[in-house]
Amino acid sequence: MRFHSPSIQYFHAVRRTGSIRAAARVLNVASSAVSRQILKLEQEVGSPLFERNARGLTLTTVGEMLARHVMNVLQDLDRFRSDVASLSGAWSGTVSIACIESLTESVLPDLIASHRGRARRVSFTTEVKGSSDVLEALSRGEADIGIAMALRHPPDLRQVALKRFRLGAVVAREHPLARRKTVTLEQCLAFPVINALPELSIFHLLQPLIAQLPETPEPAIQANSIDLMRELAARGVGVAFQTQLGINRLSRDSRLVFLPLDNAGSPVWSDLGIYVRAERTLPAYTESFLQELVRELGDRERRENTAYPPTP
Amino acid sequence: MRFHSPSIQYFHAVRRTGSIRAAARVLNVASSAVSRQILKLEQEVGSPLFERNARGLTLTTVGEMLARHVMNVLQDLDRFRSDVASLSGAWSGTVSIACIESLTESVLPDLIASHRGRARRVSFTTEVKGSSDVLEALSRGEADIGIAMALRHPPDLRQVALKRFRLGAVVAREHPLARRKTVTLEQCLAFPVINALPELSIFHLLQPLIAQLPETPEPAIQANSIDLMRELAARGVGVAFQTQLGINRLSRDSRLVFLPLDNAGSPVWSDLGIYVRAERTLPAYTESFLQELVRELGDRERRENTAYPPTP
DNA sequence: CGGGTTGATGCCGTTTCGGCAACAGCTATA
DNA sequence: TATAGCTGTTGCCGAAACGGCATCAACCCG
Structure with missing residues (x-):
């Protein structure tokens, strides 16, 4: 064809x-x-x-x-092909996803697994990148769906949904902060912290806040892997930061505690955007997965806002 | 190319x-x-x-x-071509418009004239049709911009804007109703009326209202041209109905009076939609005219709602 | 039952396309 | 500085695709 x-x-x-x-x-x-x-x-x-x-x-x-x-x-043309194929019952194709690391620990694997349980013929390609690289991959046509920090996005992309999750500190259960309900940035910085490198979106969230503080302490460790940072925190090396998207995983991991972060009395939000090329109609199977993704992220947003309600 | x-x-x-x-x-x-x-x-x-x-x-x-x-x-491909052309300063192309008749008396001619005053190289093709034909022409790719009654539109079309104008009766200055501020349908039906044929959108607006009335009088005249209906009204043949889009023209025409229509105490609205194929990016010159069209219709909507404020 | 359509096919000259090999220009390395 | 390796481009030639002409079978309408 x-x-x-x-x-x-x-x-x-x-x-x-x-x-x-x-x-x-x-x-x-x-x-x-x-x-x-x-x-x-x-x-x-x-x-x-x-x-x-x-x-x-x-x-x-x-x-x-x-x-x-x-x-x-x-x-x-891809969409047309899939439309024709779905006419004869063959619901098949490949969904290509570019996303930031926060999604890899539970959202994406859960969603893909459940989706493949229902639609066996739909395969997936996922690539983890920094936020700006996600948007660029989308613009260059190298991915169908992009999930990234909701920064300014180029006009050739369309923001399908915007979900906000609370940023928090992750510490070992034995950490002195672990018994608090919430923490402030100052409280965290009193201890060794595991900072994100600029490639991670967390860096861009925390950087302006840290810059506002009177003193900027030396970070103990810098890393570009959320997984690594979390494992370091579990070993009591210091305080790590991450968006609370892995609520299931974290609550299963008895070594770790998640502490919502407050700044000047209000929560610190991490805005997650779901993006798609604007000048494009998605194939049916891609659109279907996209809807599930939006719904799932909406569910998590709601669930976590009840688990950790904003401090009034 | x-x-x-x-x-x-x-x-x-x-x-x-x-x-x-x-x-x-x-x-x-x-x-x-x-x-x-x-x-x-x-x-x-x-x-x-x-x-x-x-x-x-x-x-x-x-x-x-x-x-x-x-x-x-x-x-x-058309859009690409125009993008390349506009790169070398040649801002040219043809805007194809399909619309219902209400637009022909002042909105469209005013707009096209003013637009061509500024962009001489942009030419226009306009075709007057019934509302459903307008949408169909758009779907079939035979027009770039469509203006029609805001009915249910097929999913391959995008409603760019929705403007509501008041439906009213048009009578000769000497008509017994002419001294009223507003009229009801019953009051009009006491006189000979000039009814629209089903091809005109006015038919679909008035039909459900007339059907509600206890008695349905015989119409004096039926026609499928708004122009003709207005001229008949000017000659005192009867009461015509039209959306108040030709406010300029009507106020210049000393033979006619426009009377906003009330039904069960509330205005009768005529919803006008501006449509475009959804799966499409318009060429720059078309997009530019579209924006002017939306703005102009918004202006008229506002102007007329102040000229004929809804009866409380 | 013919005269007007319609779309499909066989034949053949023209155009286009693609592979091979060779070329000039540049960069990095020895 | 010379060489090896890369780049894109160009002649040449066989193969494939395209388009035009004439023809055919099927259909509608009068």
Whole structure:
């Protein structure tokens, strides 16, 4: 089912790989064929699409415009294919997800497992990235659904939902703070803390708050893995911070205690956004999973706000 | 700039014309070429796209799915083209509008005239239809912007805005009702009325109200042209009904008086919707005009609600 | 029962496409 | 500085796809 000119498929491959020869390898054709199709495209558009650097190709402004169009075409072709397939009962396809690490410990595995229990023919590809990388992967068409910190998102993305979870400290059960109901940042900083590196979204949440404090103590440990940070906290190394998305896992882990964080008397929120390319209609199976994801995150948001109600 | 397979262009032409030979004439190619491309498409999709009737071709279910995809592709190609063109300063293109008759007397001509004053290179195509035909033309990709009565719209259309205007009676200045501030339906029906035919949206607004009345008098005249109905009213033939969109024109026309209609003590609203295909990004020049249209209709809505405030 | 459609097919010249090999330009490494 | 390895581009040629012409079978309407 390949009823689009080879040009746009070749263009798409070249854009992704950044090189004509690499694209040719992926496409299993000769590089000369790819080169010619690109030249023909440029002649028809009437403007160069790539800047030829010695090390490969980079999109020009017009090239980026065409890339957007080609992405729209190919993604909509995917949707059409899946629509036709679902007509004959074959509900199959691959959902590609890009998300930040907070989701990996329970939300995503739970959801994927349950979804595959019902729809065996739908497979998943997930990639964990930093928030801005998630949005970029979505823009570049490398993922269908993105979950990231709700920062400013580019106009070519659509925010499907916005859920807020409370940020908190994670300490070992024996930690002096462990018996409190909530903690403030000052109270945490009295102890060794395990700080997130800038790649993690927690960094960008805590950084402005720490900057407001009169003194900025040296962090004991810095890391870029939430898992590692939590394991360090469990061993009593210090205070870690994370959004309370792993409420199930944490409550099962008897070594750890989650303490909602307060700042100037009000909770510290971590806003999670679910994103999708705006100029796109999702295939039915992707849309279905997206709805489940939104519902599940809504449920967790509600559940945690009752478990840890905002201090008045 | 034709970088899509001939297949999809041919398919698009066949869908619009409903015949292979007619499509071939439009495309300036031999009918055999068109026939072969369609057959190839069907082979690649793995399912027939048209039902061959003796008199022409009709889309199958799969064919309609492909039609949707092809429409998305071609409309997005248009947008891409205009984006590239606007990069080199050429802000040009054609905005295609389908709307109901109420717009023709002042809203649309005013707006188009003023827009063309600023953007000389943007041309317009407008087609007046009934509300359901407007929506259908939009769905079939034959118009960019649709303005119609806000009924239930198909899911492939997006309602950009919803504006409500007051429905009223139009009578000659010498008419016995002309001195009133507002009128009720009963008061109007005491006189000869000029009824709208079902093709006009006014029919669908008034019909349910008339059906509620104890007695349904014979209409004096039925017509399917708002213009004609208004001219008849000006000659004292009877009471006409219309939405108060031509406030400028009516206030200039000294022969006529507009009387807001009340029913059971509350105004009778005529909801006007502005529609666009959902799975589509508009070219910049179309988007620009759309914004002006929404703003203008919003202005009129506000102006008329102050001119004729709802009776409390 | 013919005259007008309709879409489909066989044949054939033209166009396009893709693979192979060679080329020039650049970078990194020896 | 020379060389090996990479890049994209270009001639050449065979293969595949496309389009035009003429023809055919099926259908509708008068």
